Amino acid sequence: xxxxxxxxxxxxxxxxxxxxxxxxxxxxxxxxxxxxxxxxxxxxxxxxxxxxxxxxxxxxxxxxxxxxxxxxxxxxxxxxxxxxxxxxxxxxxxxxxxxxxxxxxxxxxxxxxxxxxxxxxxxxxxxxxxxxxxxxxxxxxxxxxxxxxxxxxxxxxxxxxxxxxxxxxxxxxxxxxxxxxxxxxxxxxxxxxxxxxxxxxxxxxxxxxxxxxxxxxxxxxxxxxxxxxxxxxxxxxxxxxxxxxxxxxxxxxxxxxxxxxxxx
Amino acid sequence: xxxxxxxxxxxxxxxxxxxxxxxxxxxxxxxxxxxxxxxxxxxxxxxxxxxxxxxxxxxxxxxxxxxxxxxxxxxxxxxxxxxxxxxxxxxxxxxxxxxxxxxxxxxxxxxxxxxxxxxxxxxxxxxxxxxxxxxxxxxxxxxxxxxxxxxxxxxxxxxxxxxxxxxxxxxxxxxxxxxxxxxxxxxxxxxxxxxxxxxxxxxxxxxxxxxxxxxxxxxxxxxxxxxxxxxxxxxxxxxxxxxxxxxxxxxxxxxxxxxxxxxxxxxx
Amino acid sequence: xxxxxxxxxxxxxxxxxxxxxxxxxxxxxxxxxxxxxxxxxxxxxxxxxxxxxxxxxxxxxxxxxxxxxxxxxxxxxxxxxxxxxxxxxxxxxxxxxxxxxxxxxxxxxxxxxxxxxxxxxxxxxxxxxxxxxxxxxxxxxxxxxxxxxxxxxxxxxxxxxxxxxxxxxxxxxxxxxxxxxxxxxxxxxxxxxxxxxxxxxxxxxxxxxxxxxxxxxxxxxxxxxxxxxxxxxxxxxxxxxxxxxxxxxxxxxxxxxxxxxxx
Numbered sequence: 165x166x167x168x169x170x171x172x173x174x175x176x177x178x179x180x181x182x183x184x185x186x187x188x189x190x191x192x193x194x195x196x197x198x199x200x201x202x203x204x205x206x207x208x209x210x211x212x213x214x215x216x217x218x219x220x221x222x223x224x225x226x227x228x229x230x231x232x233x234x235x236x237x238x239x240x241x242x243x244x245x246x247x248x249x250x251x252x253x254x255x256x257x258x259x260x261x262x263x264x265x266x267x268x269x270x271x272x273x274x275x276x277x278x279x280x281x282x283x284x285x286x287x288x289x290x291x292x293x294x295x296x297x298x299x300x301x302x303x304x305x306x307x308x309x310x311x312x313x314x315x316x317x318x319x320x321x322x323x324x325x326x327x328x329x330x331x332x333x334x335x336x337x338x339x340x341x342x343x344x345x346x347x348x349x350x351x352x353x354x355x356x357x358x359x360x361x362x363x364x365x366x367x368x369x370x371x372x373x374x375x376x377x378x379x380x381x382x383x384x385x386x387x388x389x390x391x392x393x394x395x396x397x398x399x400x401x402x403x404x405x406x407x408x409x410x411x412x413x414x415x416x417x418x419x420x421x422x423x424x425x426x427x428x
Numbered sequence: 429x430x431x432x433x434x435x436x437x438x439x440x441x442x443x444x445x446x447x448x449x450x451x452x453x454x455x456x457x458x459x460x461x462x463x464x465x466x467x468x469x470x471x472x473x474x475x476x477x478x479x480x481x482x483x484x485x486x487x488x489x490x491x492x493x494x495x496x497x498x499x500x501x502x503x504x505x506x507x508x509x510x511x512x513x514x515x516x517x518x519x520x521x522x523x524x525x526x527x528x529x530x531x532x533x534x535x536x537x538x539x540x541x542x543x544x545x546x547x548x549x550x551x552x553x554x555x556x557x558x559x560x561x562x563x564x565x566x567x568x569x570x571x572x573x574x575x576x577x578x579x580x581x582x583x584x585x586x587x588x589x590x591x592x593x594x595x596x597x598x599x600x601x602x603x604x605x606x607x608x609x610x611x612x613x614x615x616x617x618x619x620x621x622x623x624x625x626x627x628x629x630x631x632x633x634x635x636x637x638x639x640x641x642x643x644x645x646x647x648x649x650x651x652x653x654x655x656x657x658x659x660x661x662x663x664x665x666x667x668x669x670x671x672x673x674x675x676x677x678x679x680x681x682x683x684x685x686x687x688x689x690x691x692x693x694x695x696x
Numbered sequence: 697x698x699x700x701x702x703x704x705x706x707x708x709x710x711x712x713x714x715x716x717x718x719x720x721x722x723x724x725x726x727x728x729x730x731x732x733x734x735x736x737x738x739x740x741x742x743x744x745x746x747x748x749x750x751x752x753x754x755x756x757x758x759x760x761x762x763x764x765x766x767x768x769x770x771x772x773x774x775x776x777x778x779x780x781x782x783x784x785x786x787x788x789x790x791x792x793x794x795x796x797x798x799x800x801x802x803x804x805x806x807x808x809x810x811x812x813x814x815x816x817x818x819x820x821x822x823x824x825x826x827x828x829x830x831x832x833x834x835x836x837x838x839x840x841x842x843x844x845x846x847x848x849x850x851x852x853x854x855x856x857x858x859x860x861x862x863x864x865x866x867x868x869x870x871x872x873x874x875x876x877x878x879x880x881x882x883x884x885x886x887x888x889x890x891x892x893x894x895x896x897x898x899x900x901x902x903x904x905x906x907x908x909x910x911x912x913x914x915x916x917x918x919x920x921x922x923x924x925x926x927x928x929x930x931x932x933x934x935x936x937x938x939x940x941x942x943x944x945x946x947x948x949x950x951x952x953x954x955x956x957x958x959x
Contacts, residue, residue, distance in 0.1 A: 198462050200568050202597060225601050230612045232593070233601040235626075246764050246925060247792060263565050263598035274789055281785060306569075427624075537803050538836060550800065550835040558796035585797065586920070 553582025565598025
């Protein structure tokens with residue numbers, strides 16, 4: 165074989181490229197392999213009230229121990245007529261891998277805009293929530309690495325929050341925390357929004373204990389709750405901080421509030 | 429000894445061992461750029477009152493070898509924006525060719541008029557950054573990434589200073605000061621001292637900003653082993669781009685090292 | 697009897713160097729009701745006369761918003777216009793997604809120009825049977841473009857296409873110098889006056905048959921200029937404008953300018 169090739173024969177020093185034994189490194193042992201994902205940290209939170217929904221997120225963007233940006237919003241208005249989303253009524257929050265989150269937001273927004281163009285009306289939160297699930301599942305085998313929460317008002321005007329996993333499983337909930345500090349915030353929410361582990365004093369012992377009755381929270385209470393939740397998360401999680409962005413959705417539109425968080 | 433021409437210049441197996449030709453295989457899955465080869469190090473940039481300063485050194489390294497010492501890593505787009513590249517140099521050159529094409533197409537679309545006498549086009553830095561983000565994100569989705577960290581400096585549609593970054597995964601973000609690579613650890617703390625917020629940056633004068641960025645380049649040269657003392661620096665304002673590609677770091681001094689415990693002359 | 701053998705498809709020239717199918721498509725534009733467009737330094741308006749197929753039917757829409765900064769007025773086959781309108785909408789959305797800006801109007805017009813031209817050069821295809829006036833604003837100011845089924849596009853200061861549009865064009869030519877410095881309201885008034893010129897005897901502009909589309913630059917509260925979103929006005933929204941150019945109102949104005957206006 166080597167005799168007829170351009171390469172020297174096997175006796176004596178050899179210079180062949182093609183006849184050399186291949187070093188068969190096991191698959192995956194390559195030093196550099198492109199990893200398409202990173203975690204950009206940050207945390208989000210959504211609470212549905214009686215006639216309002218509050219969506220919130222911190223504004224820090226990290227990679228590893230670096231703070232890339234102190235102002236990178238994670239909470240977006242979706243489906244307005246124009247690019248400035250003046251007349252939007254739905255809010256999406258995304259946390260996880262920022263580039264996927266951004267792409268997901270733009271996909272959903274474009275779909276809502278086309279819906280408006282075709283039907284001459286805005287998409288309902290329920291329809292938008294179902295569509296978002298489909299978008300996520302379409303990339304089941306190369307998922308958007310993003311934890312999404314969708315918020316708005318349902319057909320009756322009640323606050324609605326839909327939460328998702330990266331591949332599109334979703335459900336409607338009263339409240340949900342997502343992202344880096346989700347495990348820190350969620351138990352706090354269980355206790356403060358759904359009154360878990362709260363009982364009526366002196367109502368009995370053991371199973372006879374009566375749960376504290378749940379009543380809808382007021383807007384001002386929820387705003388304080390959100391700020392407290394994030395102040396706690398900032399204290400205990402390095403990827404959370406810098407700024408708190410809140411979107412309050414009511415029948416009169418969406419109000420955006422920016423509050424400072426610790427920048428350390 | 430084999431004297432035939434095809435053996436010239438080839439390493440001898442009896443001395444160097446058999447050549448590892450595994451990377452030449454043509455079967456199996458498509459092999460795209462899976463690792464950077466010739467690389468540029470940090471790019472640093474800082475916003476000020478009416479523009480942005482951006483700088484990067486002129487070195488392209490091949491691993492730890494200082495391979496090319498005159499590589500310009502700041503590129504001007506349409507005389508109105510500057511793009512700074514870190515990471516793989518061949519991918520940078522590909523992007524540069526691509527951006528030149530884009531600039532030419534854009535210039536054709538806009539005809540000079542009384543209000544807009546220069547035929548430069550209307551694609552500003554914010555538009556350009558958005559486009560680059562889409563491009564980088566698409567390439568990461570195709571598992572064929574362009575191995576770069578890119579800084580875009582210029583003005584946005586409201587003629588306000590614009591500075592943003594995008595990396596090989598399409599992650600994009602903006603900040604009053606930005607630095608890629610080692611600069612994120614060494615230069616950012618210095619720049620954030622002068623411009624922690626957008627408001628701080630809006631108070632910085634041009635000279636101050638240039639001074640801070642030059643200081644950052646010096647610190648990077650002290651501690652980044654893949655850096656060089658020859659660098660390019662550009663100032664972008666609404667009057668255009670002033671790019672200097674042949675700057676030399678000045679007044680370096682290791683005097684500060686004496687005060688570092690375990691480095692200088694302290695005995696306790 | 698003479699029979700034209702060169703008009704069966706749009707890829708065959710006649711010996712005189714004409715492509716009849718494309719010319720017939722241009723005729724379809726002249727069947728459509730008239731639409732007018734005018735630009736000033738700050739605004740661009742589209743004005744259209746809507747038709748109803750019969751007394752009991754609704755009026756056919758003539759002006760469509762394409763994107764925040766652009767809209768079209770159509771004359772000819774509405775269904776063909778819908779295809780172009782959807783295409784333009786998609787292009788604008790796509791451009792905004794990749795560049796984060798309004799698609800420059802000339803780029804948009806070039807796209808449909810190229811698209812329509814292909815239909816005149818491929819066997820088995822049919823040219824679009826519709827003409828458009830494209831109005832939009834971009835960084836270079838307000839623009840008005842004319843589009844023809846042949847794929848021809850041209851930038852205009854003011855123009856009219858559709859049935860009896862020659863009369864409207866004559867009006868526009870007469871008043872050409874006035875347009876550049878017109879306010880938004882004056883520009884709309886000129887558009888409606890031009891439209892009136894093209895009306896058949898005994899017909900008048902009503903809130904049912906008149907449609908107006910406007911985009912341009914407006915001053916924001918903080919003094920900066922903002923793009924006024926392209927909006928289509930119909931029904932009661934155009935009432936004041938129509939009354940503003942009613943014949944009886946026009947008389948005193950004409951006196952002031954010492955100009956005889958033909959009633």
